[in-house]
Amino acid sequence: MASKTLVIIGNGLAANRVLEQLGETHPFNAIHVLSDEPVAHYNRIMLSPLLAGETTLNTITPHTEAWYQRKLIAVYLNQNVAHIDTDRQQVICGSGNRFAYDALIFATGSRSFIPEIPGSESTNVVGFRSLHDVKTILERLAEIQHATVIGAGLLGVEAATGLRSHGIQVTLLHRNPVLMNRQLDATASALLKKELLNRGIDVRTGCSPLELCCDDAPARQINGIIFEQTDHHIRQHQNTDLVVFATGIIANKELADNAGIHCGSGIQVDALMRTSHPHIYALGECCEFNGNTYGLVAPIWEQASVLAQYLRHYYQPCQQSPVNTAEPLPRYQEQHHLTKLKVSGVDIHSLGQFEPDSSTEVLQLLDEHAGIYKKILLRDDRIVGALCVGDATDSHWYYELMQQGDSVTALRPTLLFGKAYC
Ligand SMILES: Cc1cc2nc3c(=O)[nH]c(=O)nc-3n(C[C@H](O)[C@H](O)[C@H](O)COP(=O)(O)OP(=O)(O)OC[C@H]3O[C@@H](n4cnc5c(N)ncnc54)[C@H](O)[C@@H]3O)c2cc1C
Secondary structure, eight states: OHHHEEEEEESSSSHHHHHHHOTTOOOOEEEEEEESSSOOOOOOOOOOOHHHHSSSSTTTTOOOHHHHHHHEEEEEESEEEEEEEETTTTEEETOOOEEEEEEEEEEEEEEEEOOOOOTSSBBBBSSSSSHHHHHHHHGGGGGOSSSEOOSSHHHHHHHHHHHTTOOEEEEEESSSSSSTTOOOOOOHHHHHHHHHTTTTTEEEEEEEEEEEEEEEEEBBBBEEEEEEETTEEEEEEOSSSSEEEEEEEEEOOOOHTTTTOSSSEEEEETOOOBSSSEEEEEEEEGEBTTTTOOHHHHHHHHHHHHHHHHHHHSSSSTTTSSSOOSSSSOOOOOOEEEOOOOOOTTTEEEEEOSSSSSOOEEEEEEETTTTTEEEEEEEEEEEEEEEEEEEOOOHHHHHHHHHTTOOOGGGGGGGGOOGGGO
């Protein structure tokens, strides 16, 4: 197969990780990256520190123009891909531009889910997803006295602390009684809540938004929120002039769906990141593998590595088929990952299973006053999960032990105190 053209839709973390993994000796004679954003690739994870004023856009923009040029990559900004012609192997942008491909990667990520409650279309209602969202918030800070963040998952907590660091009043609403309930148990959540309250954030758990109140047209500026304490059906009103939704994400799969590519909640891929169509691949938050979709980068790094190796192999000149390979190609597999909250001064790491079941044992220590909580879950004397709050020095070590799957019987007496004591 002669050298070919690769087109990538999206210029986020997944796309750039594939480009990094492809290296400078990739098999394509041209790579076109099409982005609907107006700015160069930035590290989306670092939008939280950017909102908090702890970093700059320059610092979180990892690749220079020279970096792309060396790899024969052309990046096209403001190019919203509107249609894929799979018969002609062409990508068609809203601008009318067309790009022919031999290989096509969907790296279209996801978008904020904003529930359709009355008022959600008003001015000063934003998601927390893109540089545009963060710029919108920062530009309006001067006129904002009170902000409400809806959803206290990882993103919501980071958004609330980021906003609070600018000195404005912040209410954080969360439907579940446990903050970051996908990563934390009730004890860890209580410690986090205490820390957020200490920072002056008004934390309301077990509460759902019912309505956003706004000025009359044409301004339709937010001026309040009505929410309900779900257990007691008590309604409350809070004056607020900014609402940030951190209530989940929706995979950007519609483009693929309209092209007839198989989709569920995301674009369905196999363990080599191949979609149902030949020469079309997907990875990152837009994809679905074995019924799972993604919201964190660790699995995306693995997907990028798998896809880059596959592309290097399959599209290398003179290679006719991916089948006759001496080395088997790596395949994507689901794994547990380590999740970290990125709030300065709050160390919270979570990995694997954190709620015990009938087959697990729990080792834990709690010092409420010092805000330190460690919990390790063991099954057959092997680590299957851990929570570290207030002191996360050993979370990576616990993660390694979990990955290795070895017995920790010999380490048990001092395991909670960390590697230094074992
Ligand atoms: C504020 C914030 C903090 C986060 N913190 C963490 C963290 O601490 N740890 C962690 O693991 N994860 C974190 N995440 C999640 C992580 O950022 C995502 O998992 C990751 O960015 C997903 O990468 P992606 O490339 O799949 O999607 P994206 O980064 O969303 O990139 C997709 C790109 O495709 C573009 N696009 C979509 N459709 C089209 C189209 N039709 N035409 C052209 N372009 C298109 C989009 O505009 C976007 O630029 C955080 C996310 C946010 C928003």
